[in-house]
């Protein structure tokens with residue numbers, strides 16, 4: 001798992017920003033050193049005790065022009081580097097979106113326009129292939145930020161933005177919402193799974209399937225509960241009558257590794273805890289505590305676990 | 309020389325500070341000195357509020373998975389902290405010190421509009437109290453100090469907190485604009501004979517320039533607050549995308565105020581340094597014209613850089629490049645100042661009073677805040693680091709390591725004038741060193757943790773490698789810093805009561821405020837020394853400098 005560090009680039013875009021950051025940081029470090037050095041020298045050399053008689057001077061035009069011109073040149077060269085760098089960090093040519101991410105208070109809707117796949121909170125991409133991400137928001141402003149893969153991009157309601165992201169090698173990349181969006185902003189995290197093309201194709205094939213509705217056992221009861229109780233108002237499970245759009249698509253819930261944008265690991269016990277009382281784990285989230293009995297929860301979990 | 313003893317002893321007795329200290333006298337006062345002191349006291353109160361808010365947040369963040377604060381409490385705290393420190397501490401503190409010092413520096417009896425001056429103060433105080441009233445009302449604002457729509461619109465913020473934010477700041481903002489006008493008219497009309505504009509003391513000069521920025525910037529904020537309030541209470545749709553409004557419009561409006569605001573928060577502080585550093589180096593400022601002119605350049609440029617707060621919005625490369633260019637340009641006049649101060653110290657006979665030590669620390673810390681600012685002007689770096697703790701570190705290096713250090717410097721410098729007594733240098737050393745250590749411990753590590761991916765405005769964070777220990781260091785530093793503030797307050801308290809008497813001019817300084825008693829009588833000056841140059845009191849001691857054109861400006 002790659003923590004969301006700026007200093008751990010894994011795509012050409014992130015590398016390009018990383019290089020620029022390192023160069024500018026070094027230059028700026030030198031500026032700080034020069035100023036600190038000058039200040040220290042002056043403080044030691046011209047203390048009253050060492051240097052009791054001040055020299056009367058009102059300035060020196062040459063020096064003044066020098067300390068205007070030198071910073072100007074430094075800044076101009078940084079500006080030049082920046083211009084050269086921008087298109088490499090964030091190419092402006094666009095293609096059709098491979099993936100559209102929609103920020104919701106406090107989870108991510110992830111759509112693959114090419115295949116019609118819809119999932120949530122965990123993005124799968126083929127490693128080594130640049131992906132055109134579309135960014136949208138359903139309610140307030142969010143920001144999609146996975147620094148290892150490229151720049152961040154605000155998601156502003158009413159606007160569509162595009163940004164190129166990629167991962168050179170397979171792996172799990174951690175990111176998060178980077179624009180304050182309300183009470184559970186802290187629990188609005190992202191995981192990007194970069195997979196080898198073969199694995200990604202397999203994942204796509206699995207996601208495109210519609211899971212069968214179980215007909216026996218607890219899971220069958222769970223499936224019934226799901227469509228007859230309020231769950232269906234908010235969640236979609238393809239192949240059933242549940243077509244709600246307020247919460248994440250659960251068609252392949254069991255194929256995800258975490259629940260509720262990284263709040264809980266996705267295992268039967270935590271899933272049961274979540275369904276029983278979501279606001280205990282994410283007090284600001286928009287899934288209410290539905291007052292289910294333990295038995296109903298058990299059945300629902302049994303059903304949701306079949307959604308591979 | 310003789311003109312230095314301007315006030316006869318009996319007049320002095322008539323107008324002792326203590327005699328005007330009755331509470332009613334203060335409340336009804338239109339005297340700029342009393343109003344200035346009330347500004348300082350009120351901002352100290354808000355500073356304590358903001359400081360406690362910061363410490364509560366730092367306890368919550370000291371370790372991953374802490375449950376000291378509920379998320380909604382945390383959100384209210386960071387909103388109140390930012391709003392308080394910017395609108396109720398730094399801005400009014402700088403204005404307040406200006407209200408005290410500017411009329412004295414130009415040899416005036418008072419501000420041009422003394423009643424308006426009092427009105428500004430009370431609007432600020434009650435605007436601030438109105439904002440804080442929301443705490444008792446049950447819900448304080450919780451959407452961050454820049455209040456991005458649509459999070460601040462009714463559907464996403466049902467409680468009244470954000471409305472309090474609008475109305476409270478609107479009230480205070482009207483007072484601020486009035487102060488701006490007051491300063492401009494005061495400096496334009498009430499200068500002592502002989503004090504031409506290019507002989508203005510630099511603190512007054514910078515306050516003047518600042519007042520023009522206030523006039524340009526504050527209305528943008530106040531107008532957008534009215535619009536937001538209309539959206540919230542009367543269902544208009546300025547910033548609400550569901551009715552054809554635009555959330556990006558709010559950002560343009562807000563930062564059109566917000567970036568000039570950053571300069572409103574620093575320019576008077578630069579003015580303070582431009583008084584303190586020459587006096588304690590025993591030399592006139594190095595390159596007066598460059599320092600003065602660069603301030604004007606900053607004022608003009610400051611209205612053309614707002615977009616650098618919006619690089620992550622995706623406005624397109626060309627707008628980004630435009631704002632990157634203006635933002636890089638504005639760094640040049642800022643750099644000029646740093647070098648001018650170093651040039652002033654060069655060849656001087658530097659006295660390390662506490663005031664001077666804060667000024668010197670400013671030079672280094674503000675430079676650090678400045679260079680991270682340049683990094684944010686480099687668009688791709690901003691695309692990664694904006695909204696992380698790197699920004700939090702940057703802005704605190706500028707506003708605390710910069711402005712507040714300069715204000716401490718200024719308060720150690722002018723406290724003797726305001727109170728007639730010296731601040732204790734011994735306590736001052738403790739205050740200084742604890743502030744330097746606490747400040748850097750708190751904020752330096754935030755650069756690192758920000759670059760490691762920690763975003764701002766999160767009440768909890770994952771236990772990724774090294775995040776916990778860096779945050780712990782920051783929290784410990786915050787408590788050291790909090791303790792240093794208590795020491796400062798203690799210093800103010802004991803020195804006001806038992807400090808050494810200051811006399812009219814304890815620092816052997818040169819500007820007119822030192823040509824009267826400390827504290828000055830109600831009417832400020834009995835007699836104003838002739839002004840032939842930038843350093844009137846120096847000219848009095850050095851009649852030969854009469855012939856030095858450089859002294860004349």
Ligand SMILES: [Cu+2]
Nearest residue numbers: 142177181188
């Ligand atoms: Cu978000």
